[in-house]
Amino acid sequence: MKNKIPWLIIFLSFSLLGLRQAHGRTEEYLQAQEAVKSGNKEFSFIYFLSELRNNPQSEKRQEALFATAEYLFFIHAYNDAFNVLVEFVEDYPLSEMRTSALFYMLKIAQTWGKEDLAKAIKKQIINQKRTVFIFQETKEYNFKSPLDIDHKLIYYIDKLEFYSDGNLQAQIFY
Amino acid sequence: MEISKHKYFIKLKRLLFFCCALVLSLTIVVNIILALYKNKILQTLSNHFFAPVSVENIFYLPPNFIVLKSISVAKSKIRQKILNLPISCVRFSLSSLFLEGNFQITSIYSLGLNLDLNRFLSFTKENFTQILDFLTHLPNRDFKLTVRGIAINSFGKNIYPDNTKADLNLKISGTTISASGSVGKNLFSLQGSSAEKQINIDNFKFLSKDINSQLRGRLNPNLVEFKGYFLINNMNPAEWPGLKDILILDIDSRITIASEHIKAERLNFSINNNPVRLTADIFLSDPFTCNLKFFSDFRSLDNKQEERLKNVALIAEITAGNDKTIALNGSLDIASPEQKKESLPLEKLKLDVKNALFNFKESFGLKLSASQINLFSQTSANTYNINLENFLAESFRSDKNLQSINFSAQLYDGTLQGNGQIKMQQFMPAVSADIQIKNVSTDKLDGLLIHFSKVRGKLSSQMSFTNYPQLVLKGLAHIRDGSLNNFEFLKWLADLFELPPLKKIEFSTASADFIADKEGVEMYNMDLDATDVKIEGYFRLKENDLVSSKMFLSLRSNLLQKSPRFTPLLRLINAKQELIKFNFQLSGNLHGMNFQWLKSGFKDDLQKAIPNFAKRGFEEKIEKVIGSILEE
Secondary structure (H helix, E strand, O other), X not given: OOXXXXXXXXXXXXXXXXXXXXXXXXXXXXXXXXXXXXXXXXXXXXXXHHHHHHXXXXXXXXXXXXXXXXXXXXXXXXXXXXXXXXXXXXXOOOOOOHHHXXXXXXXXXXXXXXXXXXXXXXXXHHHHOOOEEOOOOOEEEEEEOOOOOEEEEEEOOOEEEEEEOOEEEEEEEO | OHHHHHHHHHHHHHXXXXXXXXXXXXXXXXXXXXXHOHHHHHHHHHHHHOOOEEEEEEEEEOOOEEEEEEEEEEOOOOOOEEEXXXXXXXXXXXXXXXXXOOOOEEEEEEEOOEEEHHHHHHHHHHOHHHHHHXXXXXXOOOEEEEEEEEEEEEOOEEOOXXXXXXXXXXXXXXOEEEEEEEEOOEEEEEEEEEEOOEEEEEXXXXXXXXXXXXXXXXXXXXXXXXXXXXEEEOOOOOOOXXXXXXXXXXXXXXXXXXXXXEEEEEEEEEEOOEEEEEEEEEEOOOOEEEEEEEEEEEOOOOOOOOOOOEEEEEEEEEEEOOOOEEEEEXXXXXXXXXXXXXXXXXXXXXXXXXXXXXXXXXXXXXXXXXXXXXXXXXXXXXXEEEEEEEEEEEEEEOOOOEEEEEEEEEEOOEEEEEEEEEEEEOOEEEEEEEEEEEEEEHHHHOOOOHHHHHEEEEEEEEEEEEOOOOOEEEEEEEEEEEEEEOOHHHHHHHHHOOOHHHHEEEEEEEEEEEEEEOOEEEEEEEEEEEOOEEEEXXXXXXXXXXXXXXXXXXXXXXXXXXXXXXXXXXXXXXXXXXXXXXXXXEEEEOOEEEEEEEOOHHHHHHHXXXXXXXXXXXXXXXXXXXXXXXXO
16 A cells, blocks of 8 residues: 555646646746746746746747747847747747747847848748738737737838837837 | 100001091091981981971081081971971980991980970971870880970060070980970979870979969870869959969869860869869861860859859850851850849859851951840749840950940840940959840740730830949830730739729830849839829839839729729719829738838828728728738
């Protein structure tokens, strides 16, 4: 009987883990969200990272990847940020956060002074979405990132502006 | 004792006198024999040299020397002197003469050879096989040749202005051959050996201020093979400032010779790290013909890695007649597998030339004609094809480095003519030209621009072209008495508004300025004036297929009234204008363009007439339709 107890604990742990993942949010992800709400971005980053490492099949991997990249970008860890952003852009081509991710990549490429890379990213941003303006002059798309940062994209016929938390981060002209 | 000593001296004197008399007599006799047999000797020499040899005087000098004065070798037919030797001293072997009865030359010393380079090269070319045959069949005997003070002339002038002379030392010892010498300040040396019917060159070195070369290989009457390298300094840094040196490395060749057929089975080398492969079939018969194949993976002569890689293939069939004409059929293929920034998005360029004839008869320059010239190019987005027939050009040198050219050709059912200038700039010809095209049916130009397939009319154009310092083609195109058939944008409007007349718009004139350069391609000042439709605007296609365009479309209201979909809109705004204006802006990727309906009186009126809540639905609906059409 004694020998069966550890196996029972392991079985229950996996069952609970499975139940949590069945609801789409793992413990790490919930903790990350709690940390974001309390304004503790450092802890939220650790939880998001933990989510990525411990639950690679998580339904919230997309958000965790973006949040990790965004945090790394804001602390100027550009090499790591860029690698995570590349992974995000490749894995989630239809994500609403993809254009923002490409803008972060563009900013990093410009910081590195890699013109060719910046041009290639710019091309991807331009090809990301077609816009048609009949009566409107601009089109705005807003969303809140997993790190609780407001993102805004304003499309014009000949340019695209990217704002985060109300600040103009980058713009590209067609 | 005194007396016997005196007698001995008298005897000795007599003996000496006798010997001297004998030698003198022998000398006189031999010289008389030489004089008598001079013609026969010259005939034998002529046979050896494959050309008439003349000698002014032949002297015998005891014990074993023959002095030849004023030897000259001339071209057989026209008796032009190839070389002239004022004085030569030939030493022969007495032992061979007396013991073996064989006249064997052991050394020759010559002074003041005068050589006509052009005739010598021509003579060598004409008798190449015989010369090699002669050299490879020389008996394996020790021999030494020394020539001092060689003056080399070209077209009657000494090629060294400061009268610098050349020297040659050749030594054959058994089967070993060694040679050394100088030409002006340039030094050369050769180490080799003769084998059966073949000369092996172990090392040929040429060293001058600007050239350093080493070759090795073998020669026989039917085969030339050599390997080696040339290092050449940039001798004209002012003209070629970016170029440090020319390095011709890894030379590997095999050339077979059969009568008048020379076949370069391979001539491979790299020039400044650009590999070159060449094969050729040359027929020396009359007319001279050459089938040439040249391949190179060429990047840049100045080792600039940022330059695009160009895979060049040239295949040409050249025939040179005696009437100063060269006929050519061939093709030049240039493929650029790499894309570099700030370069044209050109992936492939192919030039086919049929029945071209270069005529050098005229004293003022060169005349060129070709029955057909086809130019094909391929960019990342499109292919372009243009055919010229009955091409005629006259080229003349208007400056030291400047070649001017006037040309004309038939372009489909119209004509093309122009003039241009070609100037060499750092190994690349800098070309500029003004070109006029007249009365070409536009539908025949669909290979040049696919959109022409939807335009009917007669095109005339005035354009200018230059490829240096940057490639730019610009000009004005004008189409008269034409029609636009199913032009995408108008076809879409026709479908959207159920207005079939827009699918075919007849016009009296349409014109546009255009420019193509490294920034992209642009049509601007576009102006089409038809009875019910007027179109103005510009369309710019930039790097990475980025579009920037504004189109101003005006439709006559009586045309719009034929549209069942448009009539309610006109009623809604109670339009009174004769011309209804639609202004559009296009941007973004060519294959996924963004679209904006720009401000106009009609749009303003419509905006006011449609309630705000309906606008969003209207916009979404039109957006979907436009999106689906732009995707096509």
